[in-house]
Amino acid sequence: MDTLVRFVIALALIGLGVLLYQAWSGWQLRRLRRTPARPGLEGWQAGRPGILYFTSPDCAPCRTVQRPALAQLRAELGEAVQIIEIDASARTGVADHWGVLSVPTTFVLDAGGAPRHVNHGVARAEKLRQQLQSARAGGSGDNGPRAREMALDL
Numbered sequence: 001m002d003t004l005v006r007f008v009i010a011l012a013l014i015g016l017g018v019l020l021y022q023a024w025s026g027w028q029l030r031r032l033r034r035t036p037a038r039p040g041l042e043g044w045q046a047g048r049p050g051i052l053y054f055t056s057p058d059c060a061p062c063r064t065v066q067r068p069a070l071a072q073l074r075a076e077l078g079e080a081v082q083i084i085e086i087d088a089s090a091r092t093g094v095a096d097h098w099g100v101l102s103v104p105t106t107f108v109l110d111a112g113g114a115p116r117h118v119n120h121g122v123a124r125a126e127k128l129r130q131q132l133q134s135a136r137a138g139g140s141g142d143n144g145p146r147a148r149e150m151a152l153d154l
Helices: 002-034 060-080 092-098 125-136 145-149
Strands: 050-055 082-087 105-109 115-120
Touching: 002 115, 050 060, 050 092, 060 082, 060 125, 105 125, 115 125
Parallel strands: 050 082
Antiparallel strands: 050 105, 105 115
16 A cells, blocks of 8 residues: 555656646746747748757757757758757857756747747657647647648748
8 A cells, every 4th residue: 555655646746747847838938929039049030930959069969869850850841941059058148038947958939930839858850840830830839730730831
């Protein structure tokens, strides 16, 4: 019985952690959408969705997983998607504004530059592709049926 109680408590704590993370990510996106100034997007071209990618020189997952995933997307989608890379260790003010606590962190932006999705940690190419599709469809943080039905014709 004691083991079962511990298991239930552990499961409840994990569930609470997941809910808190989702709530925090949603709050972060809403806060950023309400903020008119978006540092780091100086080279942003309105009309195309994109990815804002925070990295650092000593980030191994950034070099070995995240950067190849972004290169794959760039090869598949070409100029239809823009990718802006920011060194979070060199541009700490920009990273602070966006709420970056760790690298890699990616923000998927709609065609107007508004953040629609945030990924703390590595995001695979397929996940980013789905999020770009959702951002193009006007989605705000989920990949609902409407986003799944639309083809990514970037």
